[in-house]
Amino acid sequence: MRRVASDHSQHAIMHRSEERMMFEQELDSASQRLRQSLHQLDVPIPDQIEWMPTPFEGQWGFGTNACFLTAAAEARAGKKVSVPSRAQEIAETVLNDLGPITGFTRTEAEKGYLNLYIEPTQYANRVIDTVLDQGESFGSGDPKKQQVMVEYSQPNTHKAFHVGHLRNVILGGAMSNILEFAGYNTVRANYIGDIGWHVIQWLWCYLKFHSGEEPKGDRTRWMQDIYTEAVQLIDDHPEYEAEAREVFARWENDDPEIKRIWEKTRNWSLEGFNEIYENLGEQFDVFFYESEVEKPGKVLVEELIEQGLAIDERSIGGPVVVKLDELLGLEAETYRVLVILRSDGTSLYATKDLPLAIKKFKEWQIDKSIYVIDVRQSLYLKQIFKFLEIMGFKQGADCYHLSYEIVNLPGDVTISSREGTIVMFDDLMQEAFKRALWIVEDKNPSLSVAQKKNVAEMVALGALKYPMLAVDNNKVATFDWERALDFEGQAAPYIQYAHVRANSILNKAASIPHHVPSEFELEVQEISLLDQISRLPDEVKRSAENYKPLTIANYAFDLARTFSEFYQHCPVLKAEKDVRAFRLRLTAATKQTLANSLRLLGIESPEVM
RNA sequence: GCCCCUGUAGCUCAAUGGACAGAGCACCGGACUUCUAAUCCGACGGUUACAGGUUCGAAUCCUGUCAGGGGCACCA
Structure with missing residues (x-):
């Protein structure tokens, strides 16, 4: 997993000259002159000169x-020197030797560092012009000619969509936005868990106790209620498990009655999910379904047994296993x-994940495959990726697990749809909306009702999303x-x-104003703001290279x-x-940069609130 | 037993191996006849769990210890 990340950054370094970092040129030429100067001093020259x-x-x-x-x-x-004071000495010598450096009005040797200062009045307009010219694309990286797929959300049908799932969607969505903005062709993929033991239990319960019923009110919640009931019943009455296993067998044998009900009920869940995605502002380029890779998976398993990579223990009552360490x-x-x-021949996650991984690369010509999945599946994914390689599918090495920790409830209560300890997305959204509406009515009563509702929605959604992005994934x-x-x-x-x-x-x-001569002294706050704005392109690059939306979440707040x-x-x-004109332009540039940053996080920027 | 993650201000969290470890919340004190106070300014608050090591330089990397969480053959 680490290797994927570092390959990625090496690639980015190779193409650094393509990047549109704000002071790239000036710093590159400063580095060159610094090298020459060190060369003349006849002292060791560092391989890379980095500027911060x-x-x-x-x-x-x-x-x-x-x-x-x-x-x-x-x-x-072997030279006997105190490094800090020697560093300062070298910095001072170099500084004398260099004289003025193009693009920087002040140079300084300080505590061993060599500092180059930008004269704000000289570059203020350059930053502002760049932002205003590039508009929505300010901060973006040049196209990388690389296709990346991000798989996220992966909800299970016949179950709830709760705040735990939210972290996944928000993270995956933001990561996709950032990768795309950084210059990668990005495919947003969803992988729906529409079959498996949980679905079978649900179907069994539905057939036995709710036959013919239709969802009332919130579909997702209704689906969850039946699921909870099913789990409860099967836990309490062991004999029910056998009944449910029979349903599983019927599903496996393509029993038309079961398939019909499965399809119908599955769609109720999918419709519910689509509403949630619409609310969240998430869109996917492709939907994969577990049900569609199940059969290919079973075929693959047979091939693996034949190749001797997998061991079939079914004859002695065991499952089909792969002994990876061996x-x-x-x-x-x-x-x-x-x-x-x-052992009964039914499929598992792994049965389906193997063919799906291959399908992704073959059908979508991707170069990288990112899996946004919670941290508890780390070992499992490590196994899948390694086994793909062992199978001869080299792209196993181009798969990356973007893991994140789970969301708990206060008191370290684990959210579990099995146990019904969940906060439903819908409840959360409605509560946040109500609260936001109440505040906007208080703060800005002159807005129209439609405006207030619109603002409340943007604010509520942003408030829910941001905390999921502003803490480290793990x-x-x-x-x-x-x-x-x-x-x-x-x-x-x-x-x-x-x-x-x-x-x-x-x-x-x-x-x-289009352009103003900024030949007056700038305030500290103006300089800080210009500095901050100019950092966005670099922050985007870093965020994409490290697969860390957190970088942008921090940046947006700082800005x-x-x-x-x-x-x-x-x-x-x-x-x-003149000051007014300059500040107006600076304000316009800030507004654009804020909007761009928020957009990467999947958060809307209201005009009023 | 083995593996992974976490431990930073009272609380929740930031911090490319770099300069003085920063925010928010809470608490205390200020600023609205002035571009929207969902804001700003100030004060308070630290042995970065502990002990070694690497490095010119460590919250960050390595080793060990402690504490918490997670994972390790038919759950997803």
Whole structure:
């Protein structure tokens, strides 16, 4: 899994010159001159010279640690020096030697770092022009000629759609948006669990106790209620399990009655899911179904047995297994054993995941296959990917498990549709909407009813999505009503509010000036804002390379905060003519950058709220 | 027994191996006749679980310990 990630970043480094980083050219030529200067000093030259934004508030610049690397190399070569002071010495010498550097108005040797500062007035217009010219595409990467498939959501029919599922959809959706924006051709895939033991239990219960009934009200909830009932009954009455197993056998034998009811009830779930996706603003390019890969899977299992890769233990009452560690000649337990078919010949996840993985690559010509699946399936996916390779399907190495931790309820209660400890998506959405509507009525009563509802929907949805993206994937999230409905502080509404304020200023101005000579001194808040805006392209790149939407979630909030500070300290409309014009343009650029960032997270940017 | 993840401010969480570890919440004190106060400003708050190691430099990498969570043959 790691290898996939690092291959990916190597690729990106190779094509770095194609990227549209804001100060790429200036930094590249600065690096070259730095190399020459170090060469003249006859000191070791680092392989790579990296530039990072300087950490000082209100100053816009980049620093490099190159002199540390050089001094450390000298020390390793036997020279008796204190590395930090030697680094500072080298930095100072180099600085003298270099003189002025194109594109930077101030250079500095500080604590061993070599810092190059950007004169804000010189580049302010460049940043703003870039944003305003590129508009919605500001921050995007150049096309990579690589096709990536992201499989996410994967709901089970005949079951609930709850907040645990939400984390998956939100994460997968945002990851897809970011990859696409970063320049990859992105295929959004859903994989519906429309068959399996859970479906059979449901069908058994339906046939026995609810025959002929139709869903009432919220379909997904109705489906879940029957599922919970089925599990309960089978747990309490062991004899029912045999009955349900019979239903399974009938399904396996293509019993027309069972198939008919299965199809009908399955569709109820699918319709319910589609409503949810519509609400969430999610769209998929392709739907795979477990039911469609089940038979190919069984055929594949037979082939694997013939090839001697899988061991058929059915004759002694066992399942069909793959002994991965044995196949790989590994002593230590690593991949363990993968069961690919039940002893009664019915299918398992693995039966279906193997053919599906191959189908994805063959039918969609993808280069990477990403699986957004919770962390508990890490070993399982590791097994699948490795076994694909063993089977001779090399692209197993191009599969990547984007794992995330589960969502718990307060008190460490695990969400379980089996046990009915769930918060339904629909309840959550309605509650959030109600709350958002109440607040918008309080804050902005002059809006029309339609506007208020529209705003409330955007705000509620953003508020639900953002917390799922603003924590690291591998941290357990606790779902808490109070926090989910808190629209203040570090939350989507804060970011949306910044967008609204920017919009409000722009609306009050007659127009956005095309170009202004920014030859006055800029405020600290203006410099920070320009700096922040200019970082988006790099953040997008990093987010895509590391498969981390969190990067963008953090960025969006930081940008909003920087803008709020600017808003507070720098009047726009009442400022003197040139300053006013400049700030209007800066505000327009911020609005665009905020909107682009939020869009990547799957969050809408209201014009008013 | 083996493997994976987590441990950072009272709470929830950030932080490309870099400069002084930052936000939000909570608490305390300020700012609305001024571009929307869903905001801003200030104060408070830290032995980054612990012990070693690598490195010029470690919250970050390595080893070990402790604590919590998850996974490991027919669940998904």
